[in-house]
Amino acid sequence: MGFGDHRYTVNLSILFTELPLLERPAAAAAAGFDAVELWWPWPGTPVPDRAELDALRAALDAAGTRLTGLNFYAGRLPGPDRGALSVPGTESERFRANLDVAAGFAAATGCTALNALYGNRVEGVPAAEQDRLALANLTLAARAADRAGAVLLIEALGAAESPHYPLLDAPSAAALAERVDAASGTGNARLLMDLYHLSRNGADLEQVIDAHTGRTGHVQIADDPGRGAPGTGTLPLAALLDRLARAGYDGHVGLEYKPGDRPSAESFGWLPRRPGSESEERGTTP
Structure with missing residues (x-):
């Protein structure tokens, strides 16, 4: 494998x-990819x-690219990553206003995964209060995602x-995903396994893969340190990706890395092209 x-x-x-x-979907297609994902593209506008x-x-349609993953509204991205759903007041209200919009866009584009970033802890607000708000909003998000398939x-x-x-x-x-499933009744909450973030936190990635692949709905990668391309x-x-495959993961792997001081199209040299592969015949991802 490889x-x-x-x-x-x-x-x-x-x-x-x-x-x-x-212009980005066409650029991704020109680089050989037929699947793309996005954070919420309008960070100030749910x-x-x-x-x-x-x-x-x-x-997306003109480029022949399929949207496979989309974030719900999550506040200010890029920057110090943060969500909105556990933040009392305006931010959680914006999150709820975005639910049907994001889910509707997912349904219209055939997107099969919606990511809900939890939200930063807020000074002066008890963590338990934020956690209760988060579970209520994640329950709504799970149901909205379920309606979108x-x-x-x-x-x-x-x-x-x-x-x-x-x-x-x-x-x-993963434990939160189980709580959301119990609260929503939809059974569609999954772990997004971002190997870069988990590595930065010191996780044993082999153990994470062995323990949590069955609960995983999507995987993202970047190299550590630096959040650059593999290598x-x-x-x-x-x-690690081969270990995921052996553990039963057969979904997409999201490339969520920084291209460095070069055009993004030049950052895929680590990815081998396979002559005669089905993807190459379609002009899509190797």
């Missing part, structure tokens, strides 16, 4: 950001104009980049 034996999706909120949003939603959908993803982030984010390991995120750090990403 890097060429997995299905990849490009995160257009961290790669190809040198281009306007509506309910954008219909014209903006339609324009993004048209750009999608799974709900719950992600642990890195403490160095997101110091006030409370979900920092795979067991916590720029020290993570044995090819071996």
